[in-house]
Amino acid sequence: xxxxxxxxxxxxxxxxxxxxxxxxxxxxxxxxxxxxxxxxxxxxxxxxxxxxxxxxxxxxxxxxxxxxxxxxxxxxxxxxxxxxxxxxxxxxxxxxxxxxxxxxxxxxxxxxxxxxxxxxxxxxxxxxxxxxxxxxxxxxxxxxxxxxxxxxxxxxxxxxxxxxxxxxxxxxxxxxxxxxxxxxxxxxxxxxxxxxxxxxxxxxxxxxxxxxxxxxxxxxxxxxxxxxxxxxxxxxxxxxxxxxxxxxxxxxxxxxxxxxxxxxxxx
Amino acid sequence: xxxxxxxxxxxxxxxxxxxxxxxxxxxxxxxxxxxxxxxxxxxxxxxxxxxxxxxxxxxxxxxxxxxxxxxxxxxxxxxxxxxxxxxxxxxxxxxxxxxxxxxxxxxxxxxxxxxxxxxxxxxxxxxxxxxxxxxxxxxxxxxxxxxxxxxxxxxxxxxxxxxxxxxxxxxxxxxxxxxxxxxxxxxxxxxxxxxxxxxxxxxxxxxxxxxxxxxxxxxxxxxxxxxxxxxxxxxxxxxxxxxxxxxxxxxxxxxxxxxxxxxxxxxxxxxxxxxxxxxxxxxxxxxxxxxxxxxxxxxxxxxxxxxxxxxxxxxxxxxxxxxxxxxxxx
Numbered sequence: 001x002x003x004x005x006x007x008x009x010x011x012x013x014x015x016x017x018x019x020x021x022x023x024x025x026x027x028x029x030x031x032x033x034x035x036x037x038x039x040x041x042x043x044x045x046x047x048x049x050x051x052x053x054x055x056x057x058x059x060x061x062x063x064x065x066x067x068x069x070x071x072x073x074x075x076x077x078x079x080x081x082x083x084x085x086x087x088x089x090x091x092x093x094x095x096x097x098x099x100x101x102x103x104x105x106x107x108x109x110x111x112x113x114x115x116x117x118x119x120x121x122x123x124x125x126x127x128x129x130x131x132x133x134x135x136x137x138x139x140x141x142x143x144x145x146x147x148x149x150x151x152x153x154x155x156x157x158x159x160x161x162x163x164x165x166x167x168x169x170x171x172x173x174x175x176x177x178x179x180x181x182x183x184x185x186x187x188x189x190x191x192x193x194x195x196x197x198x199x200x201x202x203x204x205x206x207x208x209x210x211x212x213x214x215x216x217x218x219x220x221x222x223x224x225x226x227x228x229x230x231x232x233x234x235x236x237x238x239x240x241x242x243x244x245x246x247x248x249x250x251x252x253x254x255x256x257x258x259x260x261x262x263x264x265x266x267x
Numbered sequence: 268x269x270x271x272x273x274x275x276x277x278x279x280x281x282x283x284x285x286x287x288x289x290x291x292x293x294x295x296x297x298x299x300x301x302x303x304x305x306x307x308x309x310x311x312x313x314x315x316x317x318x319x320x321x322x323x324x325x326x327x328x329x330x331x332x333x334x335x336x337x338x339x340x341x342x343x344x345x346x347x348x349x350x351x352x353x354x355x356x357x358x359x360x361x362x363x364x365x366x367x368x369x370x371x372x373x374x375x376x377x378x379x380x381x382x383x384x385x386x387x388x389x390x391x392x393x394x395x396x397x398x399x400x401x402x403x404x405x406x407x408x409x410x411x412x413x414x415x416x417x418x419x420x421x422x423x424x425x426x427x428x429x430x431x432x433x434x435x436x437x438x439x440x441x442x443x444x445x446x447x448x449x450x451x452x453x454x455x456x457x458x459x460x461x462x463x464x465x466x467x468x469x470x471x472x473x474x475x476x477x478x479x480x481x482x483x484x485x486x487x488x489x490x491x492x493x494x495x496x497x498x499x500x501x502x503x504x505x506x507x508x509x510x511x512x513x514x515x516x517x518x519x520x521x522x523x524x525x526x527x528x529x530x531x532x533x534x535x536x537x538x539x540x541x542x543x544x545x546x547x548x549x550x551x552x553x554x555x556x557x558x559x560x561x562x563x564x565x566x567x568x569x570x571x572x573x574x575x576x577x578x579x580x581x582x583x584x585x586x587x588x589x590x591x592x593x594x595x596x597x
Contacts, residue, residue: 003392003395007392007393009392010388010391010392011389014378014381014385014388014389017381017385018378018380018381021380021381022380095336095341095369095371096375096376098341098359099339099340099341099364099367099368099369099376100364100393101361101362101364101365101394102361259359260343260357261343262341262342262343263342
């Protein structure tokens, strides 16, 4: 346990150092990333105003809060992508990770967790600027702030498990870009990334209840921006834990069968 | 049989798709895919004892790297059995991975954007090396490989040779008992090659580590390995002492003779390989050596004469040629 803690802390430290080497690039990347929520925000705020100041219970201020927090949650949701898996398996670079006496997934989790520290620091001025411009309606109570902290890390772990599972398909077949794209299309619709889930048709909302996607976007955002009871908050965090465990078990099973297929081509 | 590394009829076969070129073949392959089996490693067996440094030789595509990858647990074998330090490599147990290292000349573990010292610290955390021991080992390697001026520079700013030295130091920080070295001197200049060779020899002597080394530079093999294993097309061709390899596969010796005059025709004594002023080098069948040298001394005004085994590169080439002929369809 102490060994793993030491490994995680060292990897996080190295990831922070590496990210600071590329801070300007990171900033431009983040600026590019806010284009997506700003477009959603402008569109939905316009619709809300046209419908008398509210749509589906969301005022322009509520939309501003939703999409402002969206930017942070989206950054926290960035994990090692299936494209990264595909590249490291196809190129043979994965050999170096496999030689280590620590499961490569630990390295991915720790490295991207380190990146988050830099991301949060870089996000603060950007978030303040967006707040000044869009005036979000954001009044969380104390437990929502604490719950939000855990929810964004829960979202990070769920998404890590999901995208690792997806990435491991590359062990079996090397051209899997189309499968990845299909997954991301599903995620866009069922996660709350496109619009708050409560604005989706009831059938989509019901289907989403059986999928992990909304626990990576909608729940973390709502945990901070929407009125939420402590019980509701704890239940949500519990469901996130459940999805993490399901994902972890699935990753372990998938790993058992897939790593045997590794052909270590090119290295 | 209690070797540190043991292989018993180890095989790795790859199923690779085959297709003719052209649109018609593309359409055909949509309905019927064809494959062929490539036997990258084909039932090879050998044993290596503790502390041995063994050269693992073969031309490109012989199956050397595939074997090393199976021995280090990267690849799952198709058939046969293998143990390294008593572990089955393909199970990839933590205890096993903590005691081995695989260094590949074209791959690196170092963090590209940071000084090597940070990568070393990561190795400490990965292999759970106690801090005091880590500092002692790190400083020892920095000293042995003369890395003092390199370890504070970002890895991306190091030359290939410098990077390789740092890479090797990082790969040995956990004091592995078994070293798999795959072309560790690839692309390095002669000085750097020598430095790495002497470091590997030093490590082997100090810690009694077992080393299996592949290299296309015969100087590496001659300097480090008393024993060599030669494979070709996945099959084992030779396993024995380096001197025995020369004895067994070299049908010729080279005779260097310096005469008092340059105007002489030595073709009747053997194949003239080179001539430099009054210095001639002849290639003579081993069985003829005694007769030819006696005749040279009797017939010509000889200032100097010496008989040598051919360069190891030539012998290895000869072994590969033999292997190739053995593989050709009859």
